[in-house]
Amino acid sequence: MNSRRKFLQKVGLSAVALQLASVKTWANGNAAPHDVYDGPVLRVAIMGLGGYGTRVAGAMQYCTKAKLVGAISGTPKKLTNWQDSFAIPAKNCYNYQTFDEVKNNPDIDAIYITTPNALHHDQALRIAKAGKHVICEKPMALNAKQGQEMVDACNKAGVKLLVGYRMHFEPKTLEVIRMRKAGDFGKIRFFQGLCGFNIGDPKQWRLNKELAGGGSLMDIGIYAINGARYMVGEDPIWVTAQETKTDPIRFKEGVDETIQFQFGFPSGAVASCLSTYTMNNLDKFFLDGDRGWAEMLPSTGYGPIKGRTHKGELTQPVTTHQTVQMDEFSEIILNGKQPIVPVDGNEAVRDLKIIDAIYLAVKTGKKVELKLV
Structure with a gap:
């Protein structure tokens, strides 16, 4: 001590x-x-x-x-x-x-x-x-x-x-959100979220459906789902999705290896995302609008987060995400502070509704309509 x-x-x-x-x-x-x-x-x-x-x-x-x-x-x-x-x-x-x-x-x-x-x-x-x-x-x-x-x-x-x-408290992420709200990118047209890594120990709980509830989508995929929402600034109204499984021994029934999923938003913007447990070097967000763009690479890892826009490099300081998060949680719980991007249970339920819809789209091969509120 x-x-x-x-x-x-x-x-x-x-x-x-x-x-x-x-x-x-x-x-x-x-x-x-x-x-x-x-x-x-x-x-x-x-x-x-x-x-x-x-x-x-x-x-x-x-x-x-x-x-x-x-x-x-x-x-x-x-x-x-x-x-x-x-x-x-x-x-x-x-x-x-x-x-x-x-x-x-x-x-x-x-x-x-x-x-x-x-x-x-x-x-x-x-x-x-x-x-x-x-x-x-x-x-x-x-x-x-x-x-x-x-x-x-x-x-x-x-x-x-x-x-x-x-990530709702990460400085470079918040700067992209600020720029989007300020109209720097113009009308948002497209978002891409790529999240994945080559998972290790086959006996870990993340590859156990009873404990994880799924596979890559229930782990790394949540970042692309939530990221699409805060980067575009809207909730999706439909989803399509496709699953790819190359190793059914490692990724047993109910444990997804790779899922590609697409969103449509009320404004007409679309998103193309991927979550995987068999590809490294996938930690990228890209946002495209009529007047500009933003790229974050890495976008959601523990750091350092790096990013650039059509105006140049993002230079906000590197932070320890969990330190900032817990101080902000204290402000929310004890002082009633309102975060820039919600972090409450209702926000999480919206993501879970999207996850449910992605799995349904994989199962049926059909476009699934979404109503998150």
């Missing part, structure tokens, strides 16, 4: 200030000094202490408005390690059978679910019943029905439901 604290204390103040500066200031390209924060702090427990949960925990060490105070896991050794690594009190640690008891713990405000997709729904309902705010990784659930039940449960309990849409 002492060595970790010393390391954090030695981090340059200018770097910390840059990372935690106002997201809106970044999006406008004018960085400003970061004032010392003296407001309420969101106290968070992380549920699911795997790779991504650990990444969030590390990033939260640099937060000023959110603090990691608890952990939930089915592995006792992980809980012990997290107590040592992140100074988490033993009284704030739970397993999957006991975490309902968090309702009696006033030191935890919110729980961040980073477990496999199939577990999100039931865990979110239990957290809401315990009276704690819910933060959930994406996709929020296995389908829109489950997602709506999560929204309803949180509304009934009077708690917030937020989803880990970290």
